[in-house]
Amino acid sequence: MELPVSFADYTRTLLGDEDYKELVTSLESEQSVSIRLNPLKPFAFRSGEHAVPWCTSGFYLEERPTFTFDPLFHAGCYYVQEASSMFVEQALKQYMGEEPVVMLDLCAAPGGKSTHIRSLLPDNSLLIANEVIRNRSQILAENLTKWGHPDVVVTNSDPSDFTPLEDFFDVILTDVPCSGEGMFRKDPVAISEWSPENVEICRQRQRRIIADIWPCLKPGGILIYSTCTYNTKENEENIRWIRDEFGAEVLPLDVAEEWNITGNLLQGESFPVYRFLPHKTQGEGFFLAVLRKPGMSVRNSGDKQLISLAIAPETPGLRVEKSREKGRKVQGKGKQTPGLxxxxxxxxxxxxxTADKYEFIQKGGNVSAFPKCYIPELSALQSSLRIVQAGLEIAGQKGKDWIPCHALAVSGILVSDAFPCEEISYEQAIAYLRKEAVTLSDAAPRGVVLLTYKHVPLGFVKNIGNRANNLYPQEWRIRSGYLPETVVKVHS
Structure with a gap:
């Protein structure tokens, strides 16, 4: 691996000759593969895998599975995530507490940390996952949908768009865009794009992001700062800047000595930070620090920044989002959409x-379920941000019928006997995920049927007898017509 000379010189000075040589050797070795299991969707995970020590649901795999051709991957039973980044769990567990929180994952795509966070938040919490790049925000929404927790809002906004939401979030994760030094082994393009000038650009961008989002953190709230890079410019120097600029307290974490996590490398400073180096820990490069905003912790958002929806429900328990046009119109068609x-x-x-926990919101020809207790927060978010999705999409209207959405099939709150189920084979599952027609058994009833694989919900079809219309989202389908001779799976 040919590393940039200026990177080599800087990093050798930072780590010392011996550590630098070990780092380079590790970057030339094979990358480990790790996954994180979804507690909402238990399955027969194969035994003998090595646990990620800082993550209760993380595992290193002995060989790389063929994820594309594993139906349980598409069903959201696990997420393929780099092990070092799972360390976010320690920050949340040690400082979040047990009361419900409103949390923001600011730079969230493709969704590894967001899905992890959503599994760790206390009951009745709300997660806002944001991505500034539009097409990546769609990938984020897909991964969070498959993960299956309904109490999530996905947004597509610049960090500066959040600034008006003053004192809004209890916890904010800023996994800021960086120079990507910790990705050199995983992504060779990161090497070609690295330069000292890019490091400086990243450092300034990171400070702009923190300055934009800091007002949104409640007094006493927690900011988690992370990068996938080694240098102190984007790491310790930025933590020092946040401390000095905003009066933040840099918080320590209890970590096991055997995890071999490296601490502060900035001369003259001793505040606690956590750096993962691939020659010391099994994973890629990663950096994390935890900071607390000064002031009293406030759990309840109150009425200060919340804006009432002020929309009268058409029927009890149902809200209807009205367009600015008179009446309720289907986008692009100009037809009236009758209410439920x-x-x-x-x-x-x-x-x-727990349907009574949710407000059913109709927008055009779709109905979503959103937690009632966070309706004011949703309204405040809508006033400042571009919302990609909010809550759980329940049903879409086709003619006079309401057809269940795929998000419902893979959600963790689906009532299992709400629809007739049909257990399908591996071959049928792959055909379904390719958006092909599926033939069900003669015993399968007509109408909407929930398909399961290994007894895990995979999605809906509409059985019309001689065939079943495939309701899997077209944009999520497996595009490859190739099927490997040997498929390595993570389950028995």
Missing amino acids: SKEQLAILQKWIF
Whole structure:
């Protein structure tokens, strides 16, 4: 591996000759593969895998599975995530507490940390996952949908768009864009794009992001700062800047000595930070620090920044988002969309657990479930941000019928007997995920059927007898027509 000379000189000075040689050797070795299991979707995970010590649901794999051709991967049973970045769990567990929080993952795509965070947040918490690049925000939404937790909002906004939301979040994760030195082994392009000038650009961008988002953190709130780079300019120097500029307290974490995490490398400073180096820990390069905003911790957001939706429900328990045009119109068609009747709403409510916890929001021809207790927060978010999705998409209207959405099938709150189920084979599952027609058994009833693989919900079809119409999202389908002779799976 040919590393830039200026990177080599700087990093050798930072680590010392011996550590630098070991780092280079590790970068030339094979990258480890790790996954994190979804507690909402247990399955028969194969035994004998080595646990990631700082993550209760993380595992190193002995060989790389063929993830594309594993139906349980598409069902959201696990997420392929680099092990070092799972260390975010320690910050949340040690400083978040047990009360519900409103948390922001500011630079969230493709969704590794967001799905992890959503599994760790206390009950009745709300996660806002943001990505500034539009197409990446769609990938983020897909991964969070497959993960299956409904109490999530996905946004597509610049950090500066959040600034008006003053004192809004209890916890903010800023996994800021960086020069990517910790990705050299994983992504050779990161080497070609690295330069001292880019490091400086990244450092300034990181400070701009923190300055934009700092007002949104509640007094006493927690900011988690992370990068996937080694240098002190983007790491310790920025932590020192946040401390001095905003009066933040840099917080320590209890970590096991055997994890071999490296501490502060900035001369003259001793505040606690956590750096993962691949020659010392099994994973890629990663840096993390935890900071607390000065002031009293405030858990309840109150009324200060919240804006009432001020929309009268058409039926009890149902909200209707009206367009600026007169009446409710289907986008692009100009036709009136009839509201749900009480009978239809009652049917939808039977599809999910704890339906009384959720407000059913109709927008055009779609109905979503969103936690009632966070309706004011959702309104405040809508006033400042571009919302990609909010809550759980329950159903879409096709003609006079309301058809369950795929998000419902893979959600953790689907009532298992709300729809007839059909267990399918591996070959059928792959065909379904390719958006091909699926033939069900003669015993399968007509109408909407929930397909399961290994008894895990995979998605819906509409059985019409001689075939079943595939309701899997077209944009998520497996595009490859190739099937490997040997498929390595993470389950038995």
